[in-house]
Amino acid sequence: MAGSGSAHLRGDEALLSVQDLVVEYPTKAGTVQAVSKISFDVLPGETLGIVGESGCGKSTTGRAVLRLDRVTAGRIRFGTDWIEQIDEKHMRQLRRDMQMIFQDPISSLNPRRAVKEIVVEGMTVAGAPKADRAKKSSEVLDSVGLPPDRYSDVLPKALSGGQAQRVAIARALALNPRLLICDEPVSALDVSVQAQILNLIEDLKAEFNLTVVFIAHDLGVVRTVSDNVMVMYLGKVCEFGDSVEIYEDPAHPYTRALLDSVPLTDPEKGFAGPALEGDVPSPLSPPTGCRFRTRCPNVQDRCVTEEPEMREVRPGQFAACHFPIESIRKTSTPVLSKQL
Known part of the structure; x- marks a missing residue:
């Protein structure tokens, strides 16, 4: 089952399997440890939400899966292909099955091309006939609600x-991908537009039989669209499990702190709990032992010297914590609604 850094391992069933992934960037000041030995699986048809504060490594993880960022160590399997081993030609072919939606929609589009050309860029590169491109362009634009x-x-x-x-x-869907990685796809949008895009992704997931990795810092957004949630902090996985279970009954103090930082619907009541104290440590020199210990309200001596391993603390719920929070299900109410 779960070992060092593992969220969960479900073997050959998974469409995407990440094992002990490490991504580091050399700088003049030292080595930035962006992602530090994390593992997780995503089954076909699932949506995995990855959540955490800025700088936790969630976007780097998504880019590494597509080999847009260099993988320092670890293994990534998509279907039957170990993508860290294949050559660039094979990787270009594989990317047709693995598409990404980027955070800033405007900057991700070629400003000199018309929409009908943008959405079939991948088909153009692949050498698809003009008539096929025109037909697909109309189909995918219609699918996303753009006549x-x-x-x-x-x-x-x-x-x-x-x-x-x-x-x-639409551009991502034009190549009929099996895996869609959404990197903060609604963070730059107004709340009303966010709801429209989230509903659209859910509808398209069913229509196109997609498996989705959804990356965001907004806890409400992640819960709305995800079957499972993976919480990251400073390049490590803190907690993994069913989205409802984690949001209603978190086991890791960091997950609890994130939930407590969500504003309540009544402005006079402020937030559910106290704000996290201190700043996120530098990824150039992360803390020894548990990386969250410098901000954790439950820190003990063991947390300083021993790094916690991911383990099952409740059925189907995993946390990397020496002293996980006891279940509060009997006395608590859901922190966030599943509905927008």
Whole structure:
């Protein structure tokens, strides 16, 4: 079962399997430990939400899966391919099955190309016939709620943020991918538009039989779309499990602190609990033992010297903590609604 850094391992069933992933960046000041030996699996048809504060390594993890960032160590399997081993030609072919939606929709689109060309860029690179590209362009634009007769000839500068993100989603879908990695896809959008894009991704997931990795710092967004949630802190996995279980009954103090930092619906009541004290340590020199210990309200001597391993603390719920929080299910109420 879970070992050092593992979230969960489900063997050959998984469409995506990440094992002991390490991503480091050399700098003049030292080595930045962006992702430090994390493991997780995603089954076909699942949505895995990855959540954590800025700088926790969640976006780096998503980029490493597509080999957009260099993998320092570890293994990544997609289907039957170990992608850290294959050559660039094979990787380009494989990326047709693994598409990414980026955080900033406008900057991810070519400003000089019309929408109808942008959404089939991948097909153009692959050498698809012009007639096939035109047909697919109309189909995917219609799928994301952008009527082709109105938007095909539009340039990105004429699009709103929500429309640009729909174009980015259409571009990802045009190659009929099996895995869709969404890197903060709604963080730059207004709340009302966020809801539209989230609902769209859910609908398209069912329509196109997608497996999704959804990366975000917004806890409410992640819970809304995810079957399972992986909580990261300073390059490590803190907690993993079913989204409802984790949000209603967190086991790791960091997950609890994140939930407590969510504003309550009544502005006079403020937040559910106290704010996290201190700043995130530098990834150039992370703390010994448990990386969260410098901010943890439950820190003890063991946390300073011994790094906690990921272990099952409740059925189907895993946490990397020497002293996990006892279940509060009997006395607590859900912190966040599953509905937007």
